[in-house]
Amino acid sequence: MTAMRERQRDNRWQLATDALLALALLVFGLLATPLAGANQPGSVPVDAGCRALLTVAALALVARRLAPLATLAVVTVATSAYLVLGYPYGPVLLAFLVAVYTAAVRLPVRRAGVAVGSALAVLLVHAFWSRGPEPGWFGILPASAWVVVPFALGVAVRVNRESAARGRAEAARRQADEERLRIAQEVHDVVGHGLAAISMQAEVALHLLGKRPEQAEIALTAISRTSREALDELRVTLGAVRRGGGREPVPGLARLDALRERLADAGLAVTLRVTGEPRELPGAVDLAAYRVVQEALTNVLRHAGVAEAEATVGYGGDALTVEVLDRGVGGGGGVGHGLAGMRERVTALGGELAAGPRPDGGFRVAARLPVEPVR
Known part of the structure; x- marks a missing residue:
């Protein structure tokens, strides 16, 4: 019974911290995206649709530890739609980065690799079809970095945690x-x-x-x-x-x-x-x-x-x-x-x-x- 209460308390704490993270990214996105757009000629100006997609991508992170795969899917669709519509590069990709990292940490490596690879394919759509600038083949490498780096970091953290858990189990x-x-x-x-x-x-x-x-x-x-x-x-x-x-x-x-x-x-x-x-x-x-x-x-x-x-x-x-x-x-x-x-x-x-x-x-x-x- 005590262990169950501790798990429930941990879950509530994780949910609260994820909600704070999502809120922080949302506020940062709403404030910083117009500034980013001012330095990106040809991008579509910030409007209600832009703010809505920023909100969806950020607030989806509230459930990132409870449902990492679903969170990655929602954030990927919102981010890809945001870029296809030609809105400015910038803070929206931070939510995508967090979603990829969470999937790598929380899911088995094989499953996470398939999910993240699918997310990258969806994200790259904007490189060849967008209402704003189309980076084309030159945009593949920087777009891939937003996937590869957090995925590699997440896998490394997961491996270290599993190793530490095995060490604790062996010590026990x-x-x-x-x-x-x-x-x-x-x-x-x-x-x-x-x-x-x-x-x-x-x-x-x-x-x-x-x-x-x-x-x-x-x-x-x-x-x-x-x-x-x-x-x-x-x-x-x-x-x-x-x-x-x-x-x-x-x-x-x-x-x-x-x-x-x-x-x-x-x-x-x-x-x-x-x-x-x-x-x-x-x-x-x-x-x-x-x-x-x-x-x-x-x-x-x-x-x-x-x-x-x-x-x-x-x-x-x-x-x-x-x-x-x-x-x-x-x-x-x-x-x-x-x-x-x-x-x-x-x-x-x-x-x-x-x-x-x-x-x-x-x-x-x-x-x-x-x-x-x-x-």
């Missing part, structure tokens, strides 16, 4: 693709971590169900809590996407303790260290750092085959660093979307990410994210 597609990728990454991180923890806890529950049912109950309780927390975080993420902004509350480093508890329930003990002076971080940096730690620890849970890992968060003067270490055999198993997603998050913020096996065994993931220097 890129933005949509980037947004879809961001959403996919958020969902992957939330769901992937939750499912990894649930899978590990479910295996523990199945293993203990027959022998130690009371321990299986603890694992099932952890599954319930982990799934509920993952669903809550997923709702927050999708809710922020629906709102198109205002992403609150988003996960951040303040939730690392809760992450550590969930992983402990799943069987992975995480030693968390913080170095430097903790401070408020930009939202994008805070989220990216949390996601890197979350994904790296999820990979340890899935692939490393160990019960312990270390996570370190370092607050530096101009950068935040995060590091996750394990001594397992496959902590880097997330070399697909997980590791690629971590790298994309970090590099998008101008940071660096390193991931690979440790010399003494295990796997290391480390990221450096630039932040405002401390003052």
Whole structure:
């Protein structure tokens, strides 16, 4: 509804500006044509018929954007009749110029070319049959200039507009693709971590169900809590996407303790260290750092085959660093979307990410994210 009202307002504005243009050309024509006739011996003096044709040619431009083809036809007939009747060259051709330019801008090039070519043929009638001076073959070139120049200018403007529109459409597609990728990454991180923890806890529950049912109950309780927390975080993420902004509350480093508890329930003990002076971080940096730690620890849970890992968060003067270490055999198993997603998050913020096996065994993931220097 809003878009429709905006289009209607634009149409009214265009109609008003075209009416002002037509009125200006009419006044100019009525005032300047007698002066032009004084310098053109042999031309028919200005009379009521001359003024009527000037009026028709000028006022037809009111509808030039609504009906460019019809406007060109009316202006061409009025202008050609004006010249055939022998009235002075001059302002009437300005209305013809505007009509040709409008057709070139508003109509497809092929259709505009046919229409403008027909208009030129009609206009050239006066070169060989007129009550005033007959320029003959010598009049073809100057008469053609009144068609070729505005037509070429109109086509150039149309091509530039179409190119700009394609550029805007391409930019919009890129933005949509980037947004879809961001959403996919958020969902992957939330769901992937939750499912990894649930899978590990479910295996523990199945293993203990027959022998130690009371321990299986603890694992099932952890599954319930982990799934509920993952669903809550997923709702927050999708809710922020629906709102198109205002992403609150988003996960951040303040939730690392809760992450550590969930992983402990799943069987992975995480030693968390913080170095430097903790401070408020930009939202994008805070989220990216949390996601890197979350994904790296999820990979340890899935692939490393160990019960312990270390996570370190370092607050530096101009950068935040995060590091996750394990001594397992496959902590880097997330070399697909997980590791690629971590790298994309970090590099998008101008940071660096390193991931690979440790010399003494295990796997290391480390990221450096630039932040405002401390003052």
